[in-house]
Amino acid sequence: MKTEKILKEINKKKYNNLYGKIVIIIYLIFIIFFICRANGQEYLISDYEFTNQNYTMQGVYKFCKSFKNNPLSYDDVEIIVRYCHLYTINPLPILIKMQMESDLLERNLTNKTVRYLKIRAMGYGMAHNFRLGGLKHYEYGGYQIQIFHAIKRMREFLEEWEPGMKKYVIDLKKDIIPANASSYALYRYTPFYGKHNEYNWKYDAIGNMAFSSLFRKYKMGWDITMHEESQK
Numbered sequence: 001m002k003t004e005k006i007l008k009e010i011n012k013k014k015y016n017n018l019y020g021k022i023v024i025i026i027y028l029i030f031i032i033f034f035i036c037r038a039n040g041q042e043y044l045i046s047d048y049e050f051t052n053q054n055y056t057m058q059g060v061y062k063f064c065k066s067f068k069n070n071p072l073s074y075d076d077v078e079i080i081v082r083y084c085h086l087y088t089i090n091p092l093p094i095l096i097k098m099q100m101e102s103d104l105l106e107r108n109l110t111n112k113t114v115r116y117l118k119i120r121a122m123g124y125g126m127a128h129n130f131r132l133g134g135l136k137h138y139e140y141g142g143y144q145i146q147i148f149h150a151i152k153r154m155r156e157f158l159e160e161w162e163p164g165m166k167k168y169v170i171d172l173k174k175d176i177i178p179a180n181a182s183s184y185a186l187y188r189y190t191p192f193y194g195k196h197n198e199y200n201w202k203y204d205a206i207g208n209m210a211f212s213s214l215f216r217k218y219k220m221g222w223d224i225t226m227h228e229e230s231q232k
Contacts, residue, residue, distance in 0.1 A: 041172070041193055043179035044212050045093065049219075050182035051158070052090050057081050059229035060091050063222055067106045071114040079147050087155040092222050093182075094151060096214045097189070098122055118143040122150035123190075150189070157185035169193050171207065186211060 061077045064070050084091045099105035101123035104114075120126045125140030140149060161181040168175050171192050178184035186208050194207020 041169075041208075042176050042183060044183040044186050044208055045215055047158075047180050047182045049215075050090055050093055050185070051088050053085065053088065054230075055081075055091060055226050056229045059226045060095075062229065063225045064095070064105065066221060066225070069107050071104060071107060071117075076118075076143065079144050080151075083148055083151040087151050089151050089154055092218065093186075093211075093215070094122075094147075094154075096211055096218065097150065099214060100210055119146075121146040124150045124153070154185050154189060157188040158182065160188070161185065167191065183208075 057078060060081050061074055064072050064077055080091050080094055083089075084094060095105050098121055102117040102121050104117055104121055119141045121143050124146050140146065158181045161178070161184040164177060165184060166175040166177055167184060167187040169187065169191055171194065176187070178187055190208060190211075192207040194209035
């Protein structure tokens with residue numbers, strides 16, 4: 001009887017220890033989930049990935065043409081590369097923003113012509129309802145004008161950032177503290193995160209959650225292409 005009692009006590013302690021460990025694990029999972037969720041909003045891309053100059057004109061063009069029905073000409077890509085070099089911005093984030101705003105990288109099904117899309121390539125100075133028709137500021141219409149102003153503004157936003165600076169995000173309805181200069185620049189350019197049902201689909205399409213998703217989607221192909229070109 002004494003032995004049985006001892007065994008029961010041992011089993012009870014083991015059960016309590018196991019239960020305690022399970023509770024701790026669940027608690028840690030929740031903490032990690034909320035930390036990752038916050039970091040997903042506040043950290044979009046590293047400053048190195050946003051500004052590094054490890055690319056070539058031929059590499060960028062090859063990357064663009066790897067997408068079926070990509071409508072960008074060699075001259076179109078050269079304009080991007082020229083201003084990215086001038087303002088020390090990596091072309092990949094610019095191409096991603098272009099895809100988000102006008103579908104000019106990996107073009108989706110649309111009735112709009114390429115010429116129409118190029119007029120508002122980066123969404124700079126354009127009304128948010130432009131996808132539904134109409135221009136707000138005609139002086140910013142035009143492919144080269146769009147590329148120049150968008151890249152120039154990104155550089156200005158990078159220089160503007162200081163650690164701890166807040167940025168109000170419209171669809172989150174709160175201030176966030178971007179983790180670095182590049183994340184801050186993206187929120188300054190587009191103050192939406194995305195995936196909030198009370199907002200129209202167009203905010204999801206141009207929000208920074210979409211930027212993060214597209215960056216992950218394109219990053220490997222970009223790196224492989226740039227590496228191949230660097231070996232030539």
